[in-house]
Amino acid sequence: MPCISRNTTVDVIWDAGGTDTFDASAKTSNVTLSLVEATFSSFDTIDDVAIAYDVVIENARPGAMTRLGLGYDAVRAGNPSVIYLSVSGFGQTGPRATDPMTDTVAQAFSGWMSINRGRDGIPHKTDTTIIDAVTGLYAFQAVTMALWSGN
Numbered sequence: 001m002p003c004i005s006r007n008t009t010v011d012v013i014w015d016a017g018g019t020d021t022f023d024a025s026a027k028t029s030n031v032t033l034s035l036v037e038a039t040f041s042s043f044d045t046i047d048d049v050a051i052a053y054d055v056v057i058e059n060a061r062p063g064a065m066t067r068l069g070l071g072y073d074a075v076r077a078g079n080p081s082v083i084y085l086s087v088s089g090f091g092q093t094g095p096r097a098t099d100p101m102t103d104t105v106a107q108a109f110s111g112w113m114s115i116n117r118g119r120d121g122i123p124h125k126t127d128t129t130i131i132d133a134v135t136g137l138y139a140f141q142a143v144t145m146a147l148w149s150g151n
């Protein structure tokens with residue numbers, strides 16, 4: 001499988017969840033490779049792509065990328081200078097590490113909903129995916145600083 005991402009600004013984003021309309025409209029300057037464990041067959045190609053880039057970003061439950069052979073240790077073995085950013089809802093360890101996370105769940109757990117009460121006095125989620133947006137900003141900042149510190 002040829003690597004179609006070599007001519008993009010942000011080369012590869014690993015997304016084990018799939019792509020929807022929002023992803024397609026919001027991620028116009030990069031290529032998303034969606035990995036579905038049950039149907040994935042081009043293992044060597046993806047492995048080669050993962051170790052060829054400066055930055056790998058993954059957004060899956062802890063352990064998913066390792067099961068695919070694309071965890072931090074595997075990628076770093078092929079590319080010691082890789083910047084590997086892992087985004088997960090409840091962190092990499094702990095009692096909730098493998099629990100799913102959505103923006104609405106994050107708003108509830110963080111207390112964000114408590115400051116967004118409706119006229120009925122009940123906490124409501126915001127109409128925008130604020131936690132997802134802020135997470136993306138922090139991820140960008142972390143990767144940017146890691147790239148900057150390497151120069």
